[in-house]
Amino acid sequence: MINETPYSISVAELKELGKDNIPGEFVPSCHLIYSSPATLSYNSPGAIGFGVKRAALVIPESVMLLVAPACCGRNSTILSSEEGYADRMFYLEMDETDLVTGRHLNMIPQAINEILEVADPRPEVVTVCTTCVDALLATDLESICMDAEEKCGVRVVPSYMYALTREGRKPPMTVIRQTIYSLLEKQDRMPDRVNIMGFFSALDPENEFFALLRKAGIKEIYEAGAMDKFSDYQKISSANFNIVLDKESNFAAEDLKNRIDMPYIELARLYDPEKIHKQYQLFAKAIGVVFDDSAYYEEALKRVEEFKNKYEGCTVAIGDMCNANSFELAGFFAKCGLVPKVLFSNVTVEDFPYINRLADLAGDARVYAGISPSMVHYRDPEKVDIAIGKDACIYCDAGINVDWFSEKQPFGFKGLIDLIDEIERGNA
Amino acid sequence: MKGFFRYLSPFSPDQSGASAVFFEYGGITVIVDAGGCTGNVCGFDEPRWFIKKSAVYSAGLRDMDAILGRDERLIEKLGDAVDTVDANFIALIGTPVPAVIATDMTGLKKMAEEKYGLPVVGISTNGMDTYEAGEKKGYKALLELKDDPLFKERVKEPADQFDVCVWGMTPLNIPSLESAAMMRERIEKTCGLKAVTLGMDSDITDIAGIENAKIHYCVSPSSYDVVKKLCEKTGAEMRIGFENGEECVLPFEDRIKGDVLIVHQQILANEIRSMLRRDGIENRTDVVSFFEMIPELSEDGDTYIKSEKEFTDLVKNGNYGTIICDPLYMRALKDTEIEHISLPHFAVSGEMYADENPLEW
Numbered sequence: 005m006i007n008e009t010p011y012s013i014s015v016a017e018l019k020e021l022g023k024d025n026i027p028g029e030f031v032p033s034c035h036l037i038y039s040s041p042a043t044l045s046y047n048s049p050g051a052i053g054f055g056v057k058r059a060a061l062v063i064p065e066s067v068m069l070l071v072a073p074a075c076c077g078r079n080s081t082i083l084s085s086e087e088g089y090a091d092r093m094f095y096l097e098m099d100e101t102d103l104v105t106g107r108h109l110n111m112i113p114q115a116i117n118e119i120l121e122v123a124d125p126r127p128e129v130v131t132v133c134t135t136c137v138d139a140l141l142a143t144d145l146e147s148i149c150m151d152a153e154e155k156c157g158v159r160v161v162p163s164y165m166y167a168l169t170r171e172g173r174k175p176p177m178t179v180i181r182q183t184i185y186s187l188l189e190k191q192d193r194m195p196d197r198v199n200i201m202g203f204f205s206a207l208d209p210e211n212e213f214f215a216l217l218r219k220a221g222i223k224e225i226y227e228a229g230a231m232d233k234f235s236d237y238q239k240i241s242s243a244n245f246n247i248v249l250d251k252e253s254n255f256a257a258e259d260l261k262n263r264i265d266m267p268y269i270e271l272a273r274l275y276d277p278e279k280i281h282k283q284y285q286l287f288a289k290a291i292g293v294v295f296d297d298s299a300y301y302e303e304a305l306k307r308v309e310e311f312k313n314k315y316e317g318c319t320v321a322i323g324d325m326c327n328a329n330s331f332e333l334a335g336f337f338a339k340c341g342l343v344p345k346v347l348f349s350n351v352t353v354e355d356f357p358y359i360n361r362l363a364d365l366a367g368d369a370r371v372y373a374g375i376s377p378s379m380v381h382y383r384d385p386e387k388v389d390i391a392i393g394k395d396a397c398i399y400c401d402a403g404i405n406v407d408w409f410s411e412k413q414p415f416g417f418k419g420l421i422d423l424i425d426e427i428e429r430g431n432a
Numbered sequence: 433m434k435g436f437f438r439y440l441s442p443f444s445p446d447q448s449g450a451s452a453v454f455f456e457y458g459g460i461t462v463i464v465d466a467g468g469c470t471g472n473v474c475g476f477d478e479p480r481w482f483i484k485k486s487a488v489y490s491a492g493l494r495d496m497d498a499i500l501g502r503d504e505r506l507i508e509k510l511g512d513a514v515d516t517v518d519a520n521f522i523a524l525i526g527t528p529v530p531a532v533i534a535t536d537m538t539g540l541k542k543m544a545e546e547k548y549g550l551p552v553v554g555i556s557t558n559g560m561d562t563y564e565a566g567e568k569k570g571y572k573a574l575l576e577l578k579d580d581p582l583f584k585e586r587v588k589e590p591a592d593q594f595d596v597c598v599w600g601m602t603p604l605n606i607p608s609l610e611s612a613a614m615m616r617e618r619i620e621k622t623c624g625l626k627a628v629t630l631g632m633d634s635d636i637t638d639i640a641g642i643e644n645a646k647i648h649y650c651v652s653p654s655s656y657d658v659v660k661k662l663c664e665k666t667g668a669e670m671r672i673g674f675e676n677g678e679e680c681v682l683p684f685e686d687r688i689k690g691d692v693l694i695v696h697q698q699i700l701a702n703e704i705r706s707m708l709r710r711d712g713i714e715n716r717t718d719v720v721s722f723f724e725m726i727p728e729l730s731e732d733g734d735t736y737i738k739s740e741k742e743f744t745d746l747v748k749n750g751n752y753g754t755i756i757c758d759p760l761y762m763r764a765l766k767d768t769e770i771e772h773i774s775l776p777h778f779a780v781s782g783e784m785y786a787d788e789n790p791l792e793w
Contacts (some may be wrong), residue, residue: 035509036509037489039474073445074559074560075446077441094436403758
């Protein structure tokens with residue numbers, strides 16, 4: 005008997021099961037994975053936004069040499085042109101003989117020399133990226149890069165696009181974050197400098213966090229994603245500490261702590277204004293400064309009140325492909341009196357504090373596992389008024405659609421207000 | 433240096449070609465990978481992904497699956513899909529990971545058939561060959577599927593018999609997604625015969641009726657061998673090309689200057705050459721391709737290109753006045769003075785230049 009019902013579970017049921025019993029439908033290694041147009045970026049993070057290849061290019065004045073079977077570089081063909089980094093990607097394609105002999109590895113220095121001949125401007129760094137094949141061949145890419153660096157007279161950094169390790173201890177998007185900061189060398193730390201890490205692209209420069217930091221005496225705020233020059237990038241290690249905005253960067257932050265004694269503090273991207281305010285206060289206390297965020301907080305509360313009055317009772321769908329944690333965002337909407345109806349999201353252990361809170365506010369909301377094989381049958385079961393997230397907008401395209409997936413990263417009260425503004429624009 | 437691309441980018445790989453052959457047939461297609469290959473196939477090499485439903489899945493292999501050769505886990509995972517999709521067959525498509533660990537696709541096929549009672553094809557693509565190699569394997573597997581007893585039990589001959597089969601019609605070979613319908617119309621008009629375009633706008637029952645066709649068209653090199661063998665077996669007539677008549681025009685003929693180089697899949701390129709000659713353009717016209725070239729369909733001056741450097745040298749030294757090719761190739765020819773006529777090839781640039789397609793057939 006064929007079951008054509010896409011798998012889903014209520015938030016309340018998820019809370020009941022708990023973080024140690026996440027249903028197999030949300031665990032990619034448990035089943036075949038469906039790549040709906042909405043979940044394309046799960047299977048291939050580079051399909052939209054940042055995957056390993058583009059992420060490595062966050063290092064300013066770097067280029068990438070992808071050493072892999074042709075299929076691994078295929079999406080770069082289109083994306084690199086659309087997103088403006090085609091001139092920074094080079095390819096050394098493997099064939100079957102290379103699998104057996106490993107001779108492709110011997111060609112890396114020559115390939116790098118050819119890159120240095122044509123790349124304009126000459127890069128400061130060449131990132132060599134290998135893929136699943138070299139993972140299985142246990143290629144020692146670090147040694148190969150050290151050898152190439154010596155022969156070619158340019159910094160050569162290894163990076164790994166090993167989709168096979170996605171649910172491992174160090175998945176590819178975690179490791180690439182470490183790679184991005186791997187060239188930083190220890191130097192004296194300056195008390196009036198901080199580094200922000202977490203997203204591959206820069207924060208919205210107008211968000212209040214920068215203003216609050218400056219008022220607290222921070223003169224330099226570094227973000228690798230906002231830098232053009234390698235010499236600027238090198239200043240990052242003069243930061244007093246790191247501010248980590250995405251858990252996937254924790255490993256990189258820990259590495260910097262161990263390697264160059266740079267401590268870090270974690271913050272979360274939140275949309276509930278009370279929680280944003282509380283987080284700022286805790287952060288300020290932790291670093292021994294005062295954050296007077298009252299003006300921003302009051303403005304945010306005012307906008308939220310207007311938003312509530314207008315949209316109370318509206319149904320909402322939220323996806324994974326948005327600049328938010330879908331469960332946290334759903335919790336905020338529920339608090340505003342909207343009705344989270346549907347979430348399209350993977351579920352991980354880290355989501356459970358938000359899931360538990362959401363269960364108390366909107367326990368009936370259904371969570372669909374976007375990667376489940378059953379999603380081949382998904383049809384929008386009922387219209388929702390507002391869809392947030394690129395994937396949710398594909399699944400539920402009838403109402404107000406807000407992708408909320410820009411490269412300019414929202415954060416704090418400004419991020420919240422901008423989201424409200426986007427919903428209003430979608431409603432206009 | 434062989435395999436090194438300074439300017440050009442990777443073309444569609446063989447797994448995309450194999451996947452394209454089976455896309456519309458209502459089977460369960462499993463790309464045996466960790467995830468990235470499937471994302472590339474669905475997101476970049478299969479334009480129908482966004483407009484037609486197809487049960488294409490990633491096997492979601494992880495490191496321990498590969499290291500320990502846990503084929504039985506993949507077979508188990510198939511169960512969820514089999515329970516969810518009313519499929520007529522399963523297609524297992526290889527990628528670099530199973531190639532490295534020498535996965536026995538025939539063995540996987542047998543295990544899956546035994547467990548689920550569905551016909552299974554296993555295609556040993558490896559992600560390192562280009563798309564037409566995968567299509568070739570896909571078409572071979574299609575014929576094996578046709579003769580599979582499990583398939584014959586499930587799929588009967590088409591209700592609507594057809595006389596003509598067109599092979600090679602995948603988005604990676606043809607000017608646009610409308611090309612299949614346009615060609616069927618032309619065949620009906622010129623020959624008065626009903627045609628099916630296998631793999632495009634095609635039903636699973638068409639596979640069962642393949643050997644009844646009187647004429648087999650081949651519109652890409654990937655289908656040449658299979659069509660030739662089929663015609664030898666059944667006595668059907670083999671035709672090469674797109675059956676373009678006088679009403680099909682090339683809108684860029686007034687831009688032709690000097691000698692001409694056409695870069696595309698060979699049969700489409702040959703078609704353009706024939707049309708140029710039909711319309712009185714007798715300039716030297718050569719066809720080259722980064723994809724398979726059939727010697728019997730080549731003329732003097734036609735070449736299979738093995739590397740980016742070979743391509744740039746050929747253009748620089750070939751004294752061509754005009755190049756008809758995908759715009760992406762021009763990245764490698766920035767310093768070359770030559771008239772460029774845009775002819776997008778999906779296997780090269782995907783959707784990037786789709787709206788520059790000048791051909792209405």
